[in-house]
Amino acid sequence: MTPVPRDLNAESLLAFWAEAGVDAMLLDEPFDRIEAGKFVPPKPPERIVAAPPPAQGAVRAGPDVAAAMAEAKRLAAAAPDLEALKAAIEAFDGCPLKFEGAARQSVFYRGATDAPLMVIGEGPGQEEDIQGAPFVGRAGQLLDKMFAAAGLTDRVFITNSVFWRPPGNRNPTVGEQMVCAPFLERAIELLAPRMLLLVGGPSAKSMLKREEGILSLRGRWFEWKSSDGAIELPAMPTLHPAFLLRQPGAKKKAWSDLLTLTERLNRPERP
Numbered sequence: 001m002t003p004v005p006r007d008l009n010a011e012s013l014l015a016f017w018a019e020a021g022v023d024a025m026l027l028d029e030p031f032d033r034i035e036a037g038k039f040v041p042p043k044p045p046e047r048i049v050a051a052p053p054p055a056q057g058a059v060r061a062g063p064d065v066a067a068a069m070a071e072a073k074r075l076a077a078a079a080p081d082l083e084a085l086k087a088a089i090e091a092f093d094g095c096p097l098k099f100e101g102a103a104r105q106s107v108f109y110r111g112a113t114d115a116p117l118m119v120i121g122e123g124p125g126q127e128e129d130i131q132g133a134p135f136v137g138r139a140g141q142l143l144d145k146m147f148a149a150a151g152l153t154d155r156v157f158i159t160n161s162v163f164w165r166p167p168g169n170r171n172p173t174v175g176e177q178m179v180c181a182p183f184l185e186r187a188i189e190l191l192a193p194r195m196l197l198l199v200g201g202p203s204a205k206s207m208l209k210r211e212e213g214i215l216s217l218r219g220r221w222f223e224w225k226s227s228d229g230a231i232e233l234p235a236m237p238t239l240h241p242a243f244l245l246r247q248p249g250a251k252k253k254a255w256s257d258l259l260t261l262t263e264r265l266n267r268p269e270r271p
């Protein structure tokens with residue numbers, strides 16, 4: 001029998017879709033294609049019950065991003081520590097993702113609360129939504145291995161640019177990131193890390209307000225500034241581990257970024 005040749009492009013595309021959460025290409029019920037034109041797509045299966053509706057009078061970030069940001073700022077400023085900030089995020093109804101993508105819960109952070117390095121990803125995926133912690137799926141496991149190899153395991157605080165899962169794992173929108181930004185900024189203020197690692201394009205672009213793609217931003221040092229200019233921190237963008245799982249050839253670049261960052265982190269702090 002002639003062996004069937006492997007189609008590496010097709011395999012890579014399938015891996016990409018699997019990573020994005022698409023794991024089936026068949027409909028649940030057969031339908032008659034002869035009747036084409038009369039086809040009405042079947043309803044998607046019921047998903048896990050969504051988060052409860054917003055409390056009466058709560059501000060939701062629909063079109064009014066500014067109002068939701070103001071509310072987020074007010075709540076974040078009132079949080080005296082990271083646990084209070086976590087509770088404020090949980091109670092916040094201003095990010096539409098809470099009612100669109102998240103099935104279970106908000107996802108704030110994991111890691112050391114005295115870490116010198118804050119790692120900021122894009123947003124939670126399905127596994128993070130289930131477990132309530134960031135980067136706990138396959139991409140997170142790869143990230144953990146990289147941190148372990150660099151000697152950073154207990155020196156990282158890991159969070160995201162948004163705190164609820166975007167539907168279908170799409171990238172968070174600028175509006176969604178803006179609404180979550182006051183909480184993220186308050187987390188930076190409370191943690192007081194020495195530097196930031198921005199994981200993936202959406203995180204790097206929103207934190208640095210840059211338009212270039214991640215392949216151009218990665219491995220370079222930038223200065224992140226808080227909105228009132230009171231905090232300035234060195235920040236390095238790098239490739240997202242989900243991308244590295246799809247493109248293992250790019251791991252070399254991400255590893256080089258991490259070594260550059262670790263070398264700076266290990267330098268003694270100036271008094």
Ligand code: URA
Nearest residue numbers: 121122123124134135
């Ligand atoms: N990807 C991210 O950017 N963040 C997570 O928490 C998980 C996957």
